[in-house]
Amino acid sequence: MADSKMKNGNGVANGSSTQVQTSPKHGNGVCHDGSSSPIKAQTIDELHSLQKKRSTPTTPTGSSPSAFSVLSEEDRQRQQLQSISASLASLTRETGPKVVKGDPARKTPTSKIAHVAHHQFAPTINISDSSLKFTHVLYNLSPAELYEQAIRYERGSFFTSTGALATLSGAKTGRSPRDKRIVKDANTEKELWWGKGSPNIEMDEHTFTVNRERAVDYLNSLDKVFVNDQFLNWDPQNKLKVRIVSARAYHSLFMHNMCIRPTEEELETFGTPDFTIYNAGQFPCNRFTHYMTSSTSIDMNLARREMVILGTQYAGEMKKGLFSLMHYLMPKRQILSLHSGCNMGKDGDVALFFGLxxxxxxxxxxxxxxxxIGDDEHCWGDNGVSNIEGGCYAKCIDLSREKEPDIWNAIKFGTVLENVVFDEHTREVDYSDNSVTENTRAAYPIEYIPNAKIPCVGPHPKNVILLACDAFGVLPPVSKLNLAQTMYHFISGYTALVAGTEDGIKEPQATFSACFGAAFIMLHPTKYAAMLAQKMQKHGATGWLVNTGWSGGRYGSGSRIKLSYTRKIIDAIHSGELLKANYRKTKVFGLEIPTAIEGVPSEILDPISTWSNKDAYNETLLKLATLFKNNFETFTNYKIGEDNTLAEQILAAGPIF
Ligand SMILES: Nc1ncnc2c1ncn2[C@@H]1O[C@H](COP(=O)(O)OP(=O)(O)O)[C@@H](O)[C@H]1O
Ligand SMILES: C=C(OP(=O)(O)O)C(=O)O
Ligand SMILES: [Ca+2]
Ligand SMILES: [Mn+2]
Structure with a gap:
């Protein structure tokens, strides 16, 4: 027995008979079986406390030699708590909240203080009960900590077989656009797009305050709240600091994945956030409150730089709420916000993918x-493109390893899997199961995709691809667009999906959503369109319309275009091959369609040749063209950009019949 091994041993007496003399310094009698190193704990609790190493910040604080770190760690922590309690402060009461850091379930000194306080001060009529209560703050927890919180306290949270966190979002499994309200004040009345077609449903400042107070009271009534301090936008000059206060570990992990994660150093100097979300999604709004039409309300106050969520736990509301904010802030800086995916080739060629x-x-x-570069939200400024987010939010319905290997492999530890169904025992997810919802989702940090470009920025786009899932089956799989056509289709924002897989739905549902994201735009669509036209012209980008929907007939008789064919089409766009192809113009929509693409059967390139009933095709084509025409009527009176000729060209770029 090597005595040196025992030098620091102050382990647990385990009842073994062999007494070993330890160093006199510690003087502990250590019993052990001689087969392993001694345990450095006296009790099980101590042993458990050894399991967790205190994390050391990547940046030294306090005593660090840096001239800028004037704050001690203690001061910094105090400032951070002050900032959080300011976020959580009631607008009507003078006292509270009392904010402490850490998990109330842990027997830490802070929770002991909280306990004593409860007993020492008897409530008086001057102080409301809430002022005696401590709100525990779980601040920027790690994914592992959030998993533990979710699994322990949130019903429906489970590990899946690949290590993802399966969660349930509750009664709402998608966004609630009819419950999204924006405060109309003297400024926003002038600046924003209101009225017909606009996603901005008005509310007044007072009602916002009522809902804010409702959310803050709810959050403060809880044992603990989660606070995330993170960033939006990879463009360093236009980065935003956001704070998300939420009641669920699920929400905290979702935003951890979806926003840009600060480094330890960035967190130390975070300071006051530029925008705060209060997510009290488990708690409804009061239907007797003015403007409320349901128990759900998602309220945005641009002047206060705040958003309040009541009555929906669907996490996508937070992500898309922040996107709306960017659609307001960025155009003010001449930066175009885009509801698009974005990637870049080895040669630096960037493509945008717009679509509903x-x-x-x-x-x-x-x-x-x-x-x-990113899958959903970007900015296009003078230096090129930047992703707004730090993660992706992929649909999982019918996900397959073969067709989408990178997304499949991203569903691992750290990933939030919403509303999926899994085997009770093996925890293997059945991606084909839509029992909870058709809208099953995975939210993962962008670095879970092996070829993510980090930082998520790139040069000016070369190709602008407009995606439409045409369940009528009459749009060609790909068309080359001129600038006016690109603008026409961008403003129209068409897609037609089928509502789900339930029986009875025979008719595709046409949707027109301006800028392929009417639910998120804040200004009139023509503002964004003019910026897009100007940028595409300046940087010589080519527009394309790609139908990822039906071929060979509408939904019910035809089938969805194979993903492998769409990928071949996209490859040909990226490589520049498609620009050199031979084109023909289609009737009615006047789209330029290629006659051949490598790896794609030529007969599918002109949709009419895939329909057995040509009359049905022509009839359906006219039907869709009429829908386009009717939709565009709202935009015919608007000027787009400085020069009137573009507006006229755009109008002429629609279907002619
Ligand atoms: N030809 C196709 N092109 C693109 N997606 C397809 C195609 N056929 C089937 N799909 C499926 O359609 C869905 C597209 O969803 P997603 O990429 O999440 O859309 P978005 O990000 O625009 O909301 C995926 O589930 C994908 O597997
Ligand atoms: C998260 C969403 O985006 P998308 O479906 O475009 O990925 C959404 O619309 O709620
Ligand atoms: Ca998506
Ligand atoms: Mn999207």
Whole structure:
């Protein structure tokens, strides 16, 4: 027995008979079986405390030699708590909240203080009960810590077989656009797009305050809240600091994945956030409150730089709420915000993928042969493009390893899997199961995609791809667009999906959503369109319309274009091959379609040749053209950009019949 091995041993007496003399310094009698190193703990609790090493910040604080670190670690912590309690402060009461850091379930000194306080001060009529209560703050927890919180305290949270965190978002499994309200004040009345077609449903400042107070009271009534301090936008000059206060570990992990994660050093100097989300999603709004039409309300106050969520736990509301904010802030700085995916080739050629939900932004921007800049939200400024987010939010319904290997492999430890169904025992996810919802989702940090481009920025786009999932089956799989056509289709923002897989849905549902994201734009669509036209012209980008939807007939008789064919089409766009192809013009929509593409059967390139019933095709084509025409009527009176000729050209770029 090597005595040196025992030098620091102050282990646990385990009842073994062999007494070993330890160093006199510690003087502990250590019993052990001689087969392993002694345990450095006296009790099970101590042993457990050894398991967790205190994490050391990557940047030294306090005593560090840096001239800038004037704050001690203690001061910094105090400032951080002050900032969080300011976020959580009631607007109506003078006292509270009392904010402490850490998990209330842990027997830490802070929770002891909280306990004593409860007993020492009897409530008086001057102090509300809430002022006696401590709100525990779980600040920027790591994924592992958030997993533990979720699994321990949130029903429906489980490890899947690949290590992802399966969660349930509750009654809402998608966004609630009809419950999204924006405060109309003297400024926003002038600046924002209101009225017909606009996603901005108005509310007044007072009602916002009522809902804010409702959310803050709810959050403060809880044992603990989660606070995330993170960033938006990879463009360093236009980065935003966001704080997310939420009640669920699920929400905290979701935003950890979706926003840009600060380094330890960045967190130390975070200071006051530029924007704060109060997510009290488990708690409803009060339907007797003015403007409320349901128990759900997602409220944005641009002047206060705040957003309040009541009555929906769907995590996508937070991500898309911040996107709306960017659609307001960025154009003010001459930066165009885009509802698009974005990737870059080995030669630095950047492509944007616009499209409504389910059209393929995430699937097609995640391309093993290219660098992923982002799957959903970008900015296009004078220096090129930047991703707004730090993660991706992929649809999982019918996900397959073969067709989407990178997304499949990203579903591992750290990834939030929403509303999926899994085997009770093996915890293997059945991606084909839509029992909870069709909108099953995976949220993962962008670096989970092996060829992510980090930092997520790139040069000016070369190709602008407009995706439409046309369930009518009449749009060609790919068309080359001129600038006016690109603008026409961008403003129209068409897609037609089928509502789900339930029986009875025979008719595709046409959706027109201006700028391929009407739910998120803040200004009039023509503002964004003019900026896009100007940028595409200046940088010589080519526009394309890609139908990722039906071929050979509408939904019900035809089938969805094979993903492998769409990928071949996209490859030909990226490589520049498609620009050199021979083109023909289609009737009605006047789209330029190529006659051949490598790896794609030529007969599918002109949709009419895939339909057995040509009359049905022509009828459906006219039907869709009429829908386009009717939709565009709202935009005919608007001027786009400085020069009137573009507006006229755009109008003429629609279907003619
Ligand atoms: N030809 C195709 N092109 C793109 N996506 C397809 C195609 N066929 C089927 N899909 C499926 O459609 C869905 C597209 O969704 P997604 O990429 O998440 O859209 P978005 O990011 O635009 O909301 C994915 O589930 C994908 O597997
Ligand atoms: C998260 C969303 O985006 P998408 O479907 O475009 O990926 C959404 O629309 O709620
Ligand atoms: Ca997506
Ligand atoms: Mn999207």
């Amino acid at each position: 939900s389910g059209t393929g932004k995430t699937t097609l921007s995640t391309d093993h042969n290219r660098y992923l």
